[in-house]
Amino acid sequence: GAGVSQSPSNKVTEKGKDVELRCDPISGHTALYWYRQSLGQGLEFLIYFQGNSAPDKSGLPSDRFSAERTGGSVSTLTIQRTQQEDSAVYLCASSLRRASPQFFGPGTRLTVL
Amino acid sequence: QQQVKQSPQSLIVQKGGISIINCAYENTAFDYFPWYQQFPGKGPALLIAIRPDVSEKKEGRFTISFNKSAKQFSLHIMDSQPGDSATYFCAAFLIGGSEKLVFGKGTKLTVNP
Numbered sequence: 754g755a756g757v758s759q760s761p762s763n764k765v766t767e768k769g770k771d772v773e774l775r776c777d778p779i780s781g782h783t784a785l786y787w788y789r790q791s792l793g794q795g796l797e798f799l800i801y802f803q804g805n806s807a808p809d810k811s812g813l814p815s816d817r818f819s820a821e822r823t824g825g826s827v828s829t830l831t832i833q834r835t836q837q838e839d840s841a842v843y844l845c846a847s848s849l850r851r852a853s854p855q856f857f858g859p860g861t862r863l864t865v866l
Numbered sequence: 867q868q869q870v871k872q873s874p875q876s877l878i879v880q881k882g883g884i885s886i887i888n889c890a891y892e893n894t895a896f897d898y899f900p901w902y903q904q905f906p907g908k909g910p911a912l913l914i915a916i917r918p919d920v921s922e923k924k925e926g927r928f929t930i931s932f933n934k935s936a937k938q939f940s941l942h943i944m945d946s947q948p949g950d951s952a953t954y955f956c957a958a959f960l961i962g963g964s965e966k967l968v969f970g971k972g973t974k975l976t977v978n979p
Contacts, residue, residue, distance in 0.1 A: 786966070786967075795971045796955060796969040798966035846909075852959075854915065855967060860909050
């Protein structure tokens, strides 16, 4: 069916506010990834979910960032107390299983004023 | 630590020419090397990928050349077209490892008509 979808496509927020970004992976894909794309840092891994296993959170830049994946499908990335340096495009990707090709969504552009 | 180095940062070619983008990696444990194509406002799209047990893979006008001993791989776009104008990212992946894609910084390709 459809590819990876993300919402919102754009989010403008004020410094200090919390934001939630949503990802709907491709149906049947067991693996889900979050990446961040910014001008200075390129594409950076944030977090990885695989089935019911504990997520790999090794890429989260600070404890203000968290993510969850409910029911093995939809995922939400939450950024608390946003800072200007959090401004970036947040990309979600999914893959059928471990070690299979990753397919990206269109991203959410976050702007922190 | 930048584990995947990509060059050039930008590339301009004439329609019908050959576009060549190079990447070098440091971690010899990487065992899957995809290339992604990204248009403005879109997420990266998987273009072509290679495993280190082959030296070349061709799909249509796109070819990956892989040199395991030199830890280098490159993307060749034959008969480049204006529609190929996009940003291209090489990446590396460790199957069975951290499951995250490690990306190069990207190459902005412009194909002039």
